[in-house]
Amino acid sequence: MKSQYDVVILGAGHNGLVAASYLGRAGLSVLLLEKNNYIGGAATSQKVFPDYDAQLSRYSYLVSLLPEKIIRDLGLKLELRRRATASFTPYLNHGQQDGLLLSNLDEEVSRQSMFELTGNNTEFEQMKAFYNLSRVFAEKVWDTMLQPLIAKEEFRRRFDADDVSREAWRSLVEEPLGTAIERYLKNDLVRGLVFTDAKIGVLTHPHDPSLLQNRCFIYHLIGNKTGEWKVPVGGMGAVARELEQAARKAGAEILTNVELRSLGVSGKQRTVEFYKDGQQTVEARYLLVNFGRNVLAKYIGKLYQPDATDEGSVLLPYIDRRQHSCARPAREGFPDDDVVRAGCAMEFVCARQQDHAKACGEKIHPEH
Numbered sequence: 001m002k003s004q005y006d007v008v009i010l011g012a013g014h015n016g017l018v019a020a021s022y023l024g025r026a027g028l029s030v031l032l033l034e035k036n037n038y039i040g041g042a043a044t045s046q047k048v049f050p051d052y053d054a055q056l057s058r059y060s061y062l063v064s065l066l067p068e069k070i071i072r073d074l075g076l077k078l079e080l081r082r083r084a085t086a087s088f089t090p091y092l093n094h095g096q097q098d099g100l101l102l103s104n105l106d107e108e109v110s111r112q113s114m115f116e117l118t119g120n121n122t123e124f125e126q127m128k129a130f131y132n133l134s135r136v137f138a139e140k141v142w143d144t145m146l147q148p149l150i151a152k153e154e155f156r157r158r159f160d161a162d163d164v165s166r167e168a169w170r171s172l173v174e175e176p177l178g179t180a181i182e183r184y185l186k187n188d189l190v191r192g193l194v195f196t197d198a199k200i201g202v203l204t205h206p207h208d209p210s211l212l213q214n215r216c217f218i219y220h221l222i223g224n225k226t227g228e229w230k231v232p233v234g235g236m237g238a239v240a241r242e243l244e245q246a247a248r249k250a251g252a253e254i255l256t257n258v259e260l261r262s263l264g265v266s267g268k269q270r271t272v273e274f275y276k277d278g279q280q281t282v283e284a285r286y287l288l289v290n291f292g293r294n295v296l297a298k299y300i301g302k303l304y305q306p307d308a309t310d311e312g313s314v315l316l317p318y319i320d321r322r323q324h325s326c327a328r329p330a331r332e333g334f335p336d337d338d339v340v341r342a343g344c345a346m347e348f349v350c351a352r353q354q355d356h357a358k359a360c361g362e363k364i365h366p367e368h
């Protein structure tokens with residue numbers, strides 16, 4: 001380890017690793033400091049079930065927003081697999097358990113399942129029309145994600161091309177998402193399902209005037225222009241390992257088990273004091289911080305005041321399908337891929353937990 005670097009990066013999550021790779025490849029000296037004893041942050045695979053010898057993605061588990069350009073630039077060897085099932089939403093129909101199954105492979109399966117729920121074909125067509133807005137949006141916006149931020153007005157002009165584009169801009173950027181969802185869809189279950197992508201990890205509601213829900217929805221629907229979420233073979237740990245290799249190959253030095261002590265950010269040089277096999281001090285021209293503002297505030301002696309919208313709660317239960325009847329195939333076509341077999345990750349917004357438990361006809365165990 002040297003005493004001076006061009007760049008010190010704090011936090012070896014996937015964003016820190018990507019930054020380290022590009023900066024190293026640009027010829028800068030890079031030191032990456034991580035507090036955990038593993039690399040990858042929330043993109044990690046760990047042994048989740050003590051009695052089950054499988055490494056599972058522990059937090060982040062699907063890939064959509066990792067731009068293909070980065071995969072190509074850094075030469076990452078990743079296999080991302082399509083999930084046969086886009087979503088399965090259990091519901092009660094006259095006391096009978098049923099479920100809305102949306103397939104990534106066969107539109108007819110989705111159409112039929114929607115018909116069974118709603119009794120008409122309109123809702124499915126309307127859902128397709130609604131999601132087409134996000135396709136149009138992604139087409140115009142995705143490539144800019146790796147470019148300097150474009151002004152809102154310039155973006156808006158890009159959507160002035162035709163009626164569908166103007167509708168996409170209005171529905172996703174100008175009015176609360178709930179307005180468009182209610183305009184397109186009539187069934188409450190379908191509305192709720194569509195809105196799920198607007199609520200993941202944030203506390204908001206369909207008509208939130210802050211439009212937080214719109215931003216959340218857009219992020220979940222524009223990845224690589226398709227918005228499709230794919231399963232990384234080998235779990236998120238495989239993604240992190242590839243990124244770690246890319247960073248090291250680019251010349252970045254990576255230290256784990258680092259205990260950060262203080263940051264000096266006032267002068268021209270940035271100073272980082274940390275403990276790793278003894279007290280260490282390094283200086284850098286640039287300091288990249290890859291953890292939350294709340295953590296940063298602690299090290300630079302500032303008070304952190306969270307925005308009201310920063311507070312959010314999502315429960316991510318892992319369900320061992322051998323023990324949970326609700327997660328077993330309820331009908332033909334229910335997902336039965338390797339990932340589900342290894343332990344099924346399902347994301348529920350906390351408020352829906354009770355409904356789900358009721359639909360399953362059983363109590364969800366706390367550790368689920």
Ligand SMILES: Cc1cc2nc3c(=O)[nH]c(=O)nc-3n(C[C@H](O)[C@H](O)[C@H](O)COP(=O)(O)OP(=O)(O)OC[C@H]3O[C@@H](n4cnc5c(N)ncnc54)[C@H](O)[C@@H]3O)c2cc1C
Binds near residue numbers: 012043061
């Ligand atoms: C439950 C859950 C599920 C998710 N599911 C998905 C998903 O399926 N797909 C998806 O794309 N995204 C998902 N996300 C979001 C995704 O995980 C994050 O966007 C992503 O991990 C952010 O990466 P990052 O590198 O910026 O930060 P992180 O992965 O959070 O990395 C930050 C790193 O900083 C380190 N650090 C913290 N404090 C210090 C310190 N004092 N000193 C040194 N290092 C420190 C941490 O240990 C960590 O390694 C999910 C998030 C959660 C919480």
